Structure formats: C-alpha cells, structure tokens
Amino acid sequence: MIMTRRVFGALACATGMALSSAGAFAQANLTAETSSAGNSPHLSITHMADVLSEEGIASLQVQEGQTLTNSIINVAEGKTDVAALPLILRFLLEKGRGPFSKQGENGAKLAANLRALYPYNAGAFGLIAHESSNITKWEDIKGKTxxxxxxxxxxxxxxxxxxxxxxxxxxxxxxxGYQANWGQLANILVDGSADAFVVPLTFPSERVIIALSAGNVNIVSTPKHIFEGEAFGKLLKAPGNIPIVVKAEDMGYGEGQGVTLISEDGIFRGMGTAFADIVHKDMSTELAKAITAAYIKHIDDLKAKAPYARNIGVGNLDPDASGFCGPLSMKYHPGAVAAWEEAGYTVPDCAK
Structure with missing residues (x-):
C-alpha cells in the first residue's frame, strides 16, 4: 500500500530553535518504506510523513507492508530516500551474512551508504499463546507450531x-516454525493455525489485542535467571539487540482484560529489537537536520499517537538502550547529529 503526504508551496518558516538553522531549500519530494501497520516502524515513518507535511519540509510518499531487508538495499542504492531499519540488518549487510549472503563484499559498500536519523525499538520478543493452549512456559512449545x-x-x-x-x-x-509475512499475522493470531507466537511485543501490543478476540492470552516472559545469565547477556550485546524490562502495571493491560503475564516477579523481560529510521549518506546535511529537528520537535505528539509509543525508546540515544556502538558501526547522519545536539541531547561519540 502506498500513502502520500503532500504539502504545496514554498518551505514554511521553521519554528523554534531546533528548526531555525535548518537553512533554506526547496521543499523535497521523498519516498519512504516501512512495515505493515500496527507496530513502531510503521508508526515512526508515518509520523515523520505527517510532521514533514505540517512543517512544510517535504512530501513523503510511504510504501507500507514492505520487507525491510529489501528496503534498506533500496536506500543504500539511492532508490528510496527513507526506510525503517532493524539495526541487525545493517550489521548483516556489512558482513554479507544471512539474508545478504549473496551480496558478498558488495554488502560492506552498501552498508557504508546508510546513516541514521533517530533510534527507537520495536518492542521485545516474548512468547504469547491463548490460554486454551495450556502453554505457560517456553518449554511447553515442544512439538508445537x-x-x-x-x-x-x-x-x-x-x-x-x-x-x-x-x-x-x-x-x-x-x-x-511457522513463517509468513507480517501482513498475514492478524489472521494467524486468531485462526488457530499456530499454537504460539514468538514476536516483538510493544506495551501494550496490538498483536495481543488482536489475539484476544479468539480468547484470553498468556504473555510469557524470559525467565529471570536466563535473562540475567551470561549467555543471554552476550546475546543482548549482539548487534541490534537491547534489553527491555517492563513491570506488569506498565504494560498497558488492565484487570479483567484477559491478559496474563507469566513471570517470577511480575516483570516482563525480553530481548528487544533496536531500530532506526535511515537515509543515504549523501542526503544533504541541511535536509537531514531539518527532518530530524522536526521529528524531535514533535516527539510528544508521537507518544500521544499510540499507547505503546511511550515505551519504545523514542529520544533515548544511550548506546545500551538504542543498540548503537559496540560491534555495530552504524552512524548518525551529520545533519541528525547537529539537530539532536542543538536540541540539548548528547549523541555518543561512537555513533557520530
């Protein structure tokens, strides 16, 4: 599906300190790719489209429901201007591994073209299953779909x-394992073709809410002793992974709503998926700065758009929380760095 946000006329005068130094340039016509509706990558990109339209910075044509593995190649090759990026894909592209194994050494050249504007996350991997499945711990999925x-x-x-x-x-x-495109997940959550689901969950999660239409749902946390163990700790430090810990009362589900958190201490723990919205390194500093400054200006609006948006790390540039630095060589676009720093944020030196 393609959505277009359009604004006509000259670039509007920038409002506020963050936008005042963006410089004068003709309004841009940009393309963007993101995932299906109902998650933070989709929310982030469509919010950007609205913000850039409101500020008169750009018209953004958004293609939804895309496979991000392909989207980042399109950005790297200059075919698409903006895309949502799971940070692990940047690492795999650079190394020519996994879904990019056919790229070989060319993967590193493509990866070098990518720059981040801002970070967020797509929630944490948890196990969810309908109460009727009798799955109350991870070991219960043995032999299941x-x-x-x-x-x-x-x-x-x-x-x-x-x-x-x-x-x-x-x-x-x-x-x-049962694999299907994200666009099919809503039906799979309720049609009984899978016994359980291990997917990224925001807090609250639209996926859980959809599953509730077919019965009460259990959310199974990663066991505390495993989460805090050495092996899981190494996994959390791998490129693209971040730790996410949320108290039951902060997950967004009320009493009697049919959602049960299964955890030793009422706390959900899971491996989170770090994301960033990215552009090509050759995007002008002025445009990248204007886009990022507009995004920063409207962070509170983003958090108001979806109940889970306050729990996805928006505006948190800390390396451990955002997934930057360490083995990941991903950098912020210089224009984005300037926008964040002018807004009073600290950008880690390792990500500049």
Missing part, C-alpha cells in the same frame, strides 16, 4: 535465538 516471523529477515533470526536461549529448542527439530 510456533509463528516466529516472516520467511526471511531480522525478526526470524531473533525469534529463533530467543526460543533457543529460553528453552534450548531449535526450529524444525523441537518445534515447527
């Missing part, structure tokens, strides 16, 4: 890792 993401990409890699760490199970050996 488990939806674990699209046929290729970062989500499938991470879901398999989360399951192996929590239960020691491998896809195809201990359980039957």
């Amino acid at each position: 488990v939806f674990n993401g699209p046929p290729r990409g970062a989500a499938l890699v991470n879901a398999r890792q989360a399951i192996q760490m929590a239960a020691g199970f491998k896809d195809g050996e201990d359980y039957k």
Whole structure:
C-alpha cells in the first residue's frame, strides 16, 4: 500500500530553535518504506510523513507492508530516500551474512551508504499463546507450531535465538516454525493455525489485542535467571539487540482484560529489537537536520499517537538502550547529529 503526504508551496518558516538553522531549500519530494501497520516502524515513518507535511519540509510518499531487508538495499542504492531499519540488518549487510549472503563484499559498500536519523525499538520478543493452549512456559512449545516471523529477515533470526536461549529448542527439530509475512499475522493470531507466537511485543501490543478476540492470552516472559545469565547477556550485546524490562502495571493491560503475564516477579523481560529510521549518506546535511529537528520537535505528539509509543525508546540515544556502538558501526547522519545536539541531547561519540 502506498500513502502520500503532500504539502504545496514554498518551505514554511521553521519554528523554534531546533528548526531555525535548518537553512533554506526547496521543499523535497521523498519516498519512504516501512512495515505493515500496527507496530513502531510503521508508526515512526508515518509520523515523520505527517510532521514533514505540517512543517512544510517535504512530501513523503510511504510504501507500507514492505520487507525491510529489501528496503534498506533500496536506500543504500539511492532508490528510496527513507526506510525503517532493524539495526541487525545493517550489521548483516556489512558482513554479507544471512539474508545478504549473496551480496558478498558488495554488502560492506552498501552498508557504508546508510546513516541514521533517530533510534527507537520495536518492542521485545516474548512468547504469547491463548490460554486454551495450556502453554505457560517456553518449554511447553515442544512439538508445537510456533509463528516466529516472516520467511526471511531480522525478526526470524531473533525469534529463533530467543526460543533457543529460553528453552534450548531449535526450529524444525523441537518445534515447527511457522513463517509468513507480517501482513498475514492478524489472521494467524486468531485462526488457530499456530499454537504460539514468538514476536516483538510493544506495551501494550496490538498483536495481543488482536489475539484476544479468539480468547484470553498468556504473555510469557524470559525467565529471570536466563535473562540475567551470561549467555543471554552476550546475546543482548549482539548487534541490534537491547534489553527491555517492563513491570506488569506498565504494560498497558488492565484487570479483567484477559491478559496474563507469566513471570517470577511480575516483570516482563525480553530481548528487544533496536531500530532506526535511515537515509543515504549523501542526503544533504541541511535536509537531514531539518527532518530530524522536526521529528524531535514533535516527539510528544508521537507518544500521544499510540499507547505503546511511550515505551519504545523514542529520544533515548544511550548506546545500551538504542543498540548503537559496540560491534555495530552504524552512524548518525551529520545533519541528525547537529539537530539532536542543538536540541540539548548528547549523541555518543561512537555513533557520530
């Protein structure tokens, strides 16, 4: 699906300190790619489209429901201006691994073209299952059919890792992995074709809310002793992974809503998926700065657009929380750095 946000006329006068130094340039016509509706990558990109329209900075044509593995190649090759990026894909592209194995050494050249504007996350991997399935712990998925993401990409890699760490199970050996595109997930959540789901969950999660239409839902946290163990700690430091810890009372589900958190201490723990919205390195500093400054100016509006938006790390540039630095060589666009710093934020030196 393609959505277009258009604004006509000259570039509006920038409002506020963050936008005042963006410089004068003709209004841009930009293209963007993002995932299906109902998650933070979609929310972030469509919010950007609205903001850029409101500020008179750009018209943004958004293609929804895209496979982000392909989207970032399009940005790297200059075919698309903006895309949502799971940070693990940047690492895999640079190394020519996983879904980018056919790129070989060309992967590093493509990865070098990508720059981030701002970070956020797509929630944390948790196990969800209908109460009627009698799945109350990770080991209960043995021999079951488990939806674990699209046929290729970062989500499938991470879901398999989360399951192996929590239960020691491998896809195809201990359980039957069920893969389908994100656009099909809403139906799968309610049609009984999967016994359980290991997917990124925001707080609250639209995926859980959809599943509730077919019965009460259990959300199973990663066991505390595993989450705090050495092996899981190493996993959390891998490119694109971040720790997410949320108290039950902050997850967004009230009493009697049919959602049960299964955890030793009323706290959800899971491996989070770090994201950023990215552009090509050759985007002008002025335009990248104006886009980022507009985004910063409207952070509170973003948090008001969806109940889960306050829990996805918007505006948190800390390396541990955002997934930047360490083994990940991803950098912010110089224009984005300027916008964040002018707004009073600290951008880690390792991400500049």
